[in-house]
Amino acid sequence: MSKWGTIATWRMAHEGVVKASKLLAENGTAGDAVETLINEVEAFPFYKSVGYGGLPNEEGVVEMDAAFMDGDTLAQGAVGGIQNVKHAVSVARALSHQHYNSFRVGEGATKFAMKNGFEMTNMLTDRAKARWQKRLKELQATDKPYDGHDTVGAITLATSGSMAAGTSTSGLFMKKAGRVGDSPLSGSGYYVDSTIGGAAATGLGEDIMKGVLSYEIVRRMGEGETPQDACDHAVYPFIEKLKKRYGKAGEFSLVAMNNQGEWGTATNVEFTFSVATSDELARILMANPGPDHTTVIEPVTQAWLDAYEKRIHAPIE
Template sequence: MFTRRKFLKAGAASASLAAFSKYSVAKTVQNTTGRAEGGKLPIVISTWDFGVPANKEAWKTLAAGGRAVDAVEAGVKIPEQDMKNHTVGRAGYPDRDGFVTLDACIMDEFGNCGSVAAMEDIAHPISVARLVMDKTPHVMLVGDGASQFAVEQGIKREKLLTPESEKAWKKWLKKAEYSPLINIENEQHRPGGKYNHDTIGMLAIDAKGNISGACTTSGMAFKMHGRVGDSPIIGAGLYVDNEVGGATSTGVGEEVIRNVGSFLVVELMRQGMSPEDACKEAVARIIKKKPETAKKIQVGFLAINKKGEYGAYALQEGFSFAVCTADKQDLLIDGKSFYKDEKKEK
């Protein structure tokens, strides 16, 4: 059987960069007791509060000695199938034309990766991304081609626009105003909550010390038809280097893409930065390039290094991430943020 791994034996490439800025500060991630956090294996971390149940599902694979790539695929399928989650998976809000389009990518410890973008009618984009990685010589399939491939692999098409999402879309059509707001992902589970988007990005290290990651989203609510953010793009929404660590992102994907954010975070860790400092530097790049835009949007990065140390940093306060180890199954941490920290320093 033709596999992605066999295909990639033909060659490999590597890249590195040096980057520092006035925003970087030498700090380590702290837990509630004030000690440096991380270093325990296996471990799985993910973005936002819905990362807690996702991590617990991933942990079942890790606790049994399974591969990190299998763990992250299983983990992110939990929010993908959550009918109350309108930012990820089958219950995601549609684009402005009423189509639910899903994006996802996955990357394993060997550098193999797979991705789908703007895919319709398939409930679990992460599993299709895994199939792209394992069964094709390609990295990304998009649109109708991605859906067609999924069906060929035995996955059934199904209508994804739920009555609740359709109602929200029709309400939005009355004014048709598009303005992504900050951290509304924390509001969308509540009755009358506002509309927005977000992503689950997950990173895991298994018992053998191998790292993998996954990222999946339904994208911005009421986006232009055909819009794709950072989530399915290797190097932007997700990047893993088994010698160094992994990173993932959340928030407005356009700014992450412009800075190849997750790749940047991993490269900064390669140079010796802690996960949090690397995430903070990636946020600083966004601010430096688009200072006025940065004040109005949310972008957050989450990273883990080869030692199992983790950290996060965001533009705006409100970003949280979940951590799961053998002795901490449901830890949720408030990530640090540039604008909040800047106010404190002043």
């Protein structure tokens, strides 16, 4: 049987990974699988950093960034600061079919979505609005406005050997209007080449984009490194470099998969991710930075999962 696989960032991607794995097991395309995976996250209102229910910018507006890449053709589509669109990654995928104008931002991206029949809706839920209003009050007592920046980034490998990558995020909570992070930027937030593999990032976009880390991981896999070695060798030395030369480094977490379905991850924070392949059922794993530029990966505990569910559904007080 031909191999297939998918890997995606954070616990929030797991239900999407399960859906994508079913598609891939039935010889579905890599593009359909990665779009289905991310659509699942975008539509769930309790995930506060992606899509519907995503937290807004400082003006109370939900601005979303997303990207899609075809690993066969290297075609890419992306949107930045798009508004009122239920599935930003689907708009990005549509843009990937265009040779020109394939990366659209702001009003231009939103108009493209409207013109082409994508589902439009008010993306600011009552819950997200309440969280935003609470944060406005908190800002009167602190000068640290930013909080939360979890992107769903995913890689898929189809039985045909084709691969795809996608990202979607509502970005940094309380960001300035028009701010765009690494998620829609080729090579930073994502990269995939079906002859090698793919990688995707989550974390503080302003710092991730300084290292073009998704491309660097794919480049290393292309030179023969395993996905895990490529992640470790790309991420940890760069974090050290950034601390030395820039003075600090934000949160970094990256996942990767090669064209054989082997996978890897590296992170400088506690990081959950979901993975499924033709050899292993969909599961949620926990990664932490280990000694000597390595990554420690363990199964996530039921206690952690229970606490997670309680946290994301907790009332806004």
